[in-house]
Amino acid sequence: MSGSLKSLDKKVAKRRQVYKPVLDNPFTNEAHMWPHVHDQPLVWQLLQCSILNKLAHIQSKDDYPWELYTEFNDIVQYLSSEGGSSDPVCLFVCNKDPDVPLVLLQQIPLLCYMAPMVVKLVQLPKSAMAIFKPVSKYGMLLLRCDDRVDRKFVSQIQKNVDPLRFPWLDAVKYQRTSVKLLKTTVPIVSKKRQK
Amino acid sequence: MEKKIRQCTVPLCPPCHYWQKKDKHNMGKKAQGPRTKPEIDVNGTLLVPPPRTIANQDHFHRLNYLYQISAYQTRTTAKTTAKGHISLARNYIKTMDLVSKKTKTSLLPTIKRTICKKCHRLLWTPKKLEITHDGALSVTCACGTVKRYNIAADPNYKTYSEREDNLIVP
Numbered sequence: 001m002s003g004s005l006k007s008l009d010k011k012v013a014k015r016r017q018v019y020k021p022v023l024d025n026p027f028t029n030e031a032h033m034w035p036h037v038h039d040q041p042l043v044w045q046l047l048q049c050s051i052l053n054k055l056a057h058i059q060s061k062d063d064y065p066w067e068l069y070t071e072f073n074d075i076v077q078y079l080s081s082e083g084g085s086s087d088p089v090c091l092f093v094c095n096k097d098p099d100v101p102l103v104l105l106q107q108i109p110l111l112c113y114m115a116p117m118v119v120k121l122v123q124l125p126k127s128a129m130a131i132f133k134p135v136s137k138y139g140m141l142l143l144r145c146d147d148r149v150d151r152k153f154v155s156q157i158q159k160n161v162d163p164l165r166f167p168w169l170d171a172v173k174y175q176r177t178s179v180k181l182l183k184t185t186v187p188i189v190s191k192k193r194q195k
Numbered sequence: 196m197e198k199k200i201r202q203c204t205v206p207l208c209p210p211c212h213y214w215q216k217k218d219k220h221n222m223g224k225k226a227q228g229p230r231t232k233p234e235i236d237v238n239g240t241l242l243v244p245p246p247r248t249i250a251n252q253d254h255f256h257r258l259n260y261l262y263q264i265s266a267y268q269t270r271t272t273a274k275t276t277a278k279g280h281i282s283l284a285r286n287y288i289k290t291m292d293l294v295s296k297k298t299k300t301s302l303l304p305t306i307k308r309t310i311c312k313k314c315h316r317l318l319w320t321p322k323k324l325e326i327t328h329d330g331a332l333s334v335t336c337a338c339g340t341v342k343r344y345n346i347a348a349d350p351n352y353k354t355y356s357e358r359e360d361n362l363i364v365p
Contacts, residue, residue: 013233013241019363021249022356023258023295025305027266073325080324101346102353103332106308107324114320138350169270177259179249180303181363182356185240 016188019181026175027168033109034095034123035162043160044125047092050153051143055135067144070136072104078142079115087146088118090157094139097129104138113164122161245363254298261291262306269317281316288315304354314338 037043051066058064069075075091091112095105112119124132124139132139145154168175234242249255268284288310295302309318316336323335330347346352356362 011235012239013235014239016241017243019243019245020301021251021255022301022303022362023255023306024303025309026259026263076324099350101332101344101350102357103308103344103346106305107332107334110319111324168266172267172270175259175263177252177256179252179255179365181245181249181365182301183245183361183363184355188241 013188015185018184018186020184021179022182024178024180026178033166035121035164037123037162038160040125043122043157044128046153046156047122047124048131050150051141052131052135066148067146069142070140072138072140075140075142076111079111079117079119082116086117087144088120088154088158089115090120090122090143090145090154092122092124092141092143094124094129094132096123096126097139099129100139108140109164110166113166113169119164120157120161121164122157245365247365249365251298251300254294254300258291258295258300258302261287261294265291266317269319284317285315288317303356308342311336311338311340311342313340318342 051068054065069078078089079091091108093105093108094100095108109121112121129139132141135141143149167173236242265284265287268279268281268287270279292310292315294300310316311318314336316338318334318336321334322337322339323333325333326346327333327343330345332344332346334342334344336342
């Protein structure tokens with residue numbers, strides 16, 4: 001019924017919508033931090049055929065035919081180790097899936113950029129996590145591209161994925177202030193109550 | 196007087212038009228056009244359209260400039276060989292933090308996560324980055340302060356500003 005007490009209660013506003021201005025980070029532009037992949041289905045197919053399918057048959061991690069890391073801590077340790085081998089490295093990340101924490105993803109592009117070796121950061125398509133889950137908890141795979149890895153696979157990935165770019169780290173240029181509005185609510189307090 | 200106005204049939208008779216207008220004006224609320232009822236949603240929230248301009252933009256410009264100038268001093272130490280003044284960089288961030296508190300302007304988590312709360316360094320190259328045994332992501336600053344994000348509790352957690360429709364670009 002329209003005249004019930006509950007519906008009447010809803011018609012009386014208790015909170016008011018407000019828009020709070022907030023300052024956004026001038027540097028982290030998520031869309032540009034992850035390098036663009038030109039032929040996403042091809043890269044995903046290649047990775048599945050040449051790496052993931054073979055990994056599925058291997059039981060223990062010691063038997064992996066390549067040098068690869070799937071744990072976040074190992075990946076960080078490898079990328080920040082100075083004086084290691086200078087082989088190029090490919091890092092595959094499922095950054096579009098749920099179950100991968102955003103805080104973790106935000107750390108990765110800069111970490112790769114700061115690494116002493118050349119890192120190819122490859123973002124994987126949506127729902128790639130389903131296949132990655134048994135291999136890695138957070139959907140990450142770091143592969144060292146040495147002689148054991150197929151040359152064609154590496155060259156295809158090099159060709160299809162853009163290099164990491166941080167324009168704000170290379171050149172000094174003032175970025176415009178990006179102020180955004182945060183949609184929230186505040187309670188409506190009557191003047192009588194305030195007294 | 197009123198009768199006269201109503202009887203006048205000349206389309207744009209200046210005196211009558213003037214009086215008509217004035218008369219309408221005096222009528223008050225009805226003449227101002229149909230007043231729309233304020234919209235209230237299911238939760239009892241009064242809906243208001245977003246503002247067109249943002250007040251006190253200069254505070255934001257100042258914060259933005261301080262952040263970038265600090266980034267410049269940090270940048271030189273991070274990748275290139277040129278020497279940056281890390282103490283200067285820290286001081287800029289400290290000023291920025293104070294300004295934002297004094298002027299009650301807020302920063303998004305995307306900025307706050309890059310700043311050490313204690314020594315005001317930019318956390319671009321943290322001393323240590325790891326997932327601890329209890330499943331939290333810990334970021335250790337060069338000064339030894341640890342930032343912990345409990346990602347094991349809810350991997351899909353998004354902050355209020357990261358959720359859909361909460362952040363508007365004016």
